[in-house]
Amino acid sequence: MNDKLRHPRRWLSAALIAGLLVMAAAGALFIFLADEIGEQAWLTRFDLSVAQFFHQHGAPWSVHLFETITFFGNVTTLGVIGLLAALVLAFQRRWSLLLGWAAALAGTGELNTILKNVFRRVRPQLQDPWVTPPGWSFPSGHAMGSFVTYGFLAYLLTRVPSTNFPRRIVIAALAILVLLIGFSRIYLGAHFLSDVIGGYAAAAVWLTFCILVTDRTQQRPRR
Template identity: 45%
Template sequence: MLFNKKWWETLFFVVAVLGSSLFNLLLKFIFQRTRPSIHPLITETGYSFPSGHSMVSFVLYGMITYFLVLFYVKRFVKIITILFFSLLVLLIGVSRIYLGVHYPSDVLAGFAVGGTWLIICLIVLKIILENRQGNME
């Protein structure tokens, strides 16, 4: 996007991903939910709710998917892209439960908050791009 001088898209990509990380830390601080203690496969520190991996992966791969779908022309490629990244995000969430470091509700909350943040970022980006294009005409 930088090579094509898509400054607003680049800015919102960074804001979306970094913002989701910071928002996740804030929510963990607010809720302070301890991690599951029943036979975890790995040991994680910090709080459990919401799942940071689920939240940030939803936003990161959601933004990548959005931009790729905008740039692709063929409908089949768009569908494959959406399916691939959706499955990737789902598997990241499931892996956090499988590893025993999150409850299912942590992962679902991560997806819900990440999805909400992603939608907000994309709506604001769309409004800015439409206003800038309207001003250029």
């Protein structure tokens, strides 16, 4: 018998501790990055050197490639994925999962907007930039949105009852896609490296919290 089913309280305690550790580590990383960019220290200089390197070595074909990749992290794409997954969950009457999914995605957008307005970091200023997105730079909205959306989607896939479904392969592909989306933002000059890492860190805190709460509602006995 699965240990999770045999010892639910023990598994929940271990999952809670692991989740809290992830949130603490990711939160500490975000605070560190936020503090460094606020002081205009070494991190800002390093960020600029990375941005200039990719801008100088960019080619039209690679720019088109990464523009395609970054498409999978924009608001419209993630919104469509969110709606489709919500419809599937509603059809299956998985209400707690649906609520967790909706809260995770909606909260990500609000959290990113708040953080951007708090830090007000200007985007990379490059000569003849490949892209000129509006708004502030830190943390990356594409990084946060893709991390939470595809991360929670991976969590939902672990709830698929079918044993024939290649969950590990799909989850690995989603993880690679999230990393590529983040890299595309750096390559295109839309964000600094620390913007993307900060986006991942903030997303990890929020995603882990949402999963822990959703898991808790899943394990609560029905009356």
